[in-house]
Amino acid sequence: MHNGILYLAGQGLKDMMLPIIGSELIVNLIMTLICIVIIFLLVAVSALVFTYGERRICALIQVRIGPNRVGPQGLLQSTADMLKLLTKEDIIPVGIDRWMWVLSPILIFIPSAMIYALFPFDDGVIFADVNIGLFLLLAISSQSVLPFLMGGYASNSKYSMLGGMRTVAQMLAYEVPMVISLLGIVMITGSLKMSAIVEAQSNVWFIFLQPLAFLIYMTTALVESNRPPFNIVEGESEIIAGPFTEYTGMRWALFFLAEFANLLSIGILTSVLFLGGWQGPDFLPTQLWFWIKAFFMVIVYQWIGWTFPRLRIDTMLNFGWKVLLPLALINLLLTGIGIYVVNAL
């Protein structure tokens, strides 16, 4: 019934292991572990690729050269950065709230990696295709607010605290229009299941049915993942990286890893929710379509980030509550009327 490359590969691996190991339970356990390893590898590799890609794309957009010294065309730059981060001294500031400070970068990474389990990567390839898929996804990704605040509070520094407070303000403000804009999709699909949402787009992508929701989602996704021009949580020029100010070395790298995991996941989510996910014309395999769309959206998000200047916190919150929320509600209303009319015809 499913014929994606990844699905067939997974089934093949399972069929190969079953006669050797014997017990189906153990085979399923091994497959789950393999999936978890793959997700973590994906996140780690995407962080490596994106650090380089982001700096080169940023340079391209801003008419600069960017890193070009380490390796051919600067390709080994992110490897060098990683080595630098690994060998850095682990500075633990005096006067911090020790446990909260240590836990914050770890906890921030967990929801970012966890939501990968809910992405439909290919036909039949989704690690957890639960009934409440989209809702669970939003619920898990909303968990990243608290670790930011924890880090900001525990660092015992003014800049960190300000950054933590800003996180709460902006993430909670933009979560509301995001959820309401995605409700239109759920209404058309009639299900919260991620695979059902992708399959509902086999004829027409949701970007054409829900253009307003697409724009609202793009804006809120940038805010929720702290991407520029909405990265006032970090705001290097005002509050010196906010919650990350007091972190060095690998602890700081975990924040960084979570940020790139978020970048990839908003790219994947946009393509899954609005661009038809893994579906596409037959001349390319479905798996390739999936990654083409996801990486295209990642580049679009980076493009937006490096083109617009950073917003001020009060204008941004005003925009969220007074513009995006009413727009999302109007979109919801229009979708409801549209569905009613289509059903009546």
Add this chain to the structure above:
Amino acid sequence: MSDLASTIVFYVLALIIIGTALGVVTSKRLVHSALLMTACFVAVGILYISLDADFLGAMQFMLYSGGVAILIVMGVMLTHKGENLPSNPVNSKSTRAGIVAAVFVVVMGAVITMLPLPQGSFVSPDTVSGLADMMLSTYILPFEIAAVLLLSALLGAIILAKGDGEA
């Protein structure tokens, strides 16, 4: 999930829930209490999911993490007493709290032992549409009344925050 696995999951979660809940009341600092409460809520949410109430579990995640974040912001703003001083104001009333807790345990224990709980397994394949049907057809009136209540609370909060003459 097999019976053994779900029993193990239940006891592990129960330990986490009770441990974090104890931490909430015994912690010396308000922010720690609030964060431990989040951990407690998340564990309760996982417990719901393990009992097949997945929508309720996700709701628990979504609402309480945001709610607790605001609680912490409030706590930090309202109780700025200095860095390492105990900032949890209710710790001194442990005797009274102990009495209340003991009464609660007795009452709950009595209720649970007296109430005939239904035996056997209950399987609900799709909690979302079931809940939606209930909320928007059978129980539409209570649902709307709750919405009006929340709206009036929202308006009240705005008026309180704006102060006299501004709203």
